Amino acid sequence: MKFPDSPIDLLSQLIRIPSVNPDSAAGQGATGEADCAARVGELLGMLGAEVTFEEVLPGRPNVIGRFPGDETQPGILFAPHLDTVSVAGMTIDPFSGEVSGGRIHGRGASDTKGTMAAMLWALHEMRDDLSALPVRVAFVGLMGEEAGQPGSIHFARHHAEEFSFAIVGEPTSLEVVHAHKSCLWHRLSTQGVSCHGSTPERGENAIRKLLPVLDALLLHLEETLPRFADSVLGCPTVNLGTLNGGSSPNIVPSACEAFLDIRETPRLYEAGGSARLIHDFLKDRGWSDLVAVESPGHCRPLLTDPANDGVQRLLSIGSRLTTAPWYCDAGHLAEGGIPSVACGPGSIAQAHTKDEFLAIVDLESGCDFYRRFLETYRS
Numbered sequence: 001m002k003f004p005d006s007p008i009d010l011l012s013q014l015i016r017i018p019s020v021n022p023d024s025a026a027g028q029g030a031t032g033e034a035d036c037a038a039r040v041g042e043l044l045g046m047l048g049a050e051v052t053f054e055e056v057l058p059g060r061p062n063v064i065g066r067f068p069g070d071e072t073q074p075g076i077l078f079a080p081h082l083d084t085v086s087v088a089g090m091t092i093d094p095f096s097g098e099v100s101g102g103r104i105h106g107r108g109a110s111d112t113k114g115t116m117a118a119m120l121w122a123l124h125e126m127r128d129d130l131s132a133l134p135v136r137v138a139f140v141g142l143m144g145e146e147a148g149q150p151g152s153i154h155f156a157r158h159h160a161e162e163f164s165f166a167i168v169g170e171p172t173s174l175e176v177v178h179a180h181k182s183c184l185w186h187r188l189s190t191q192g193v194s195c196h197g198s199t200p201e202r203g204e205n206a207i208r209k210l211l212p213v214l215d216a217l218l219l220h221l222e223e224t225l226p227r228f229a230d231s232v233l234g235c236p237t238v239n240l241g242t243l244n245g246g247s248s249p250n251i252v253p254s255a256c257e258a259f260l261d262i263r264e265t266p267r268l269y270e271a272g273g274s275a276r277l278i279h280d281f282l283k284d285r286g287w288s289d290l291v292a293v294e295s296p297g298h299c300r301p302l303l304t305d306p307a308n309d310g311v312q313r314l315l316s317i318g319s320r321l322t323t324a325p326w327y328c329d330a331g332h333l334a335e336g337g338i339p340s341v342a343c344g345p346g347s348i349a350q351a352h353t354k355d356e357f358l359a360i361v362d363l364e365s366g367c368d369f370y371r372r373f374l375e376t377y378r379s
Contacts, residue, residue, distance in 0.1 A: 001042065002046075003046045008363065011104050011109065011114055012097030012106075014117055015104065015105075016106070018031055018095055019032065019083050020032075021084065021085065023144070023147035024147040025088070028087075032059055032060045032083070033061070033082040033141075033144075034060060034061065037082055040120075040141045041063045041065070044065030044120075047065070048127055048130075050066045050068075051063065057144070060151075062142055062143055062155055063082070063141040064138065064155075065138060066138045067131065074136070075136040075138055075164060076136070076137055076167075077165070077166040077167070077338065078123070078140070078166075079166050079167065079329060079333065079340075080115045080116035081144075083145055083146050084111070090354050090356070091355050103357040103360065104358050109346075110347065110351045110358050111170070111351035111352060111356070112171065114344070116141065116169055118169075118370055119139065119370050122368075122369075122373075122374060123137070126374050129378075130374075133378065134377055137374070145328065149328075149331075149332050152333050155333070164309075164310070165311075165340070166333050166338045167344075168329050168330040168340055169342075169344045170330075171344050171346035171358075172342055172343050172344055173347055174318075174365065174366065174369050175322040176321050176322065177323060177343065178303070179301070179303045179304065180302045180326060181233055181236065181237075181325065181327065182269060182299050182327060183262075184273065185241075186275065187257055187293070188214070188258050188278075189257040189291070189294075190206045190213075190291055192205050192254045193252070193254060195252045196252070204254075205253060206253045206254055206256040207245040207246060209256065209290060210243075213291050214243075214258055225268070228267040229265065232303065233265045233266070233323055235265070238261070244257055244258075245257065265301060266301050275293075278295075299327075299332050300334065302330050302340065304339050308339050313377075316376060319343065324348075326348065328342050344366060345362040346363075347362075
């Protein structure tokens with residue numbers, strides 16, 4: 001099997017491999033990242049990398065390619081993610097990789113197989129020069145970014161000491177995202193007693209227990225979060241994302257749950273985070289025993305020093321510094337000890353859309369950009 005003939009062909013091939021994250025597409029038959037990881041591993045091997053697979057969750061590996069180089073030199077890392085979000089509701093064939101109208105179409109074209117293809121193509125163009133650079137170059141295809149980021153957590157835990165800088169692949173219009181808020185989900189739940197809907201006095205309605213708590217809590221958070229505004233990232237935010245309860249109109253619901261999505265600034269994180277705000281509020285109102293709260297996972301907000309050598313090299317080839325309202329693997333890599341940024345071709349506006357695509361001109365610009373970044377180490 002040979003290396004693809006062009007970056008367009010490379011991206012089309014990657015899109016045609018389904019890698020929907022099963023944690024973000026429950027009940028949809030999502031197969032996960034294994035097949036995509038296997039193909040990326042083949043491509044890295046063709047480029048001369050030593051390839052390893054690290055299974056983070058059953059059947060869901062990170063794929064790592066380390067290129068020959070001086071082991072005493074600092075390491076730089078290209079780090080796109082392998083998984084995509086659900087294909088539900090798409091109006092195009094999500095896995096066609098069709099090329100038309102100056103665009104490559106399909107799930108992941110923008111987020112983030114486009115950045116992956118551009119990184120791999122740049123490594124392809126530089127394959128004969130990588131071992132002579134005064135850095136050790138590596139690539140990791142991370143699993144699980146679209147739900148919880150277990151791939152980047154695992155990678156940082158085991159390999160942070162190898163790297164001095166990482167470029168995470170996300171569609172940023174080739175701008176350098178050096179800061180973003182963290183993301184934390186809080187599950188609030190109540191329990192009731194089920195009975196026939198014609199005699200509701202015999203039961204306890206779990207939905208009615210949770211609703212007044214949510215109303216009061218959201219008002220409290222919206223009033224409190226601005227106190228933790230950050231000069232770089234602005235205010236923390238809260239979103240009531242889901243509210244589920246009950247099974248039928250004629251049954252008193254015995255359970256109800258809601259998920260809050262809170263994006264934290266460094267000031268909020270350092271003050272104990274949104275979980276502390278929620279628990280303190282429930283305790284003050286006497287609701288701690290009424291409402292159960294789970295807050296799975298956590299990460300520091302990303303705030304990489306613009307003076308970092310890797311950042312300065314990206315800026316030297318025409319990029320500019322920016323921030324983002326979204327969250328990505330860069331946060332976990334940075335928390336683990338790898339100074340990281342997100343930077344890649346294409347627009348975040350096309351990510352997760354019903355007709356996702358990446359413009360060919362953007363893909364080609366990304367290939368050129370990543371190659372020129374590597375070339376900065378020649379001087």
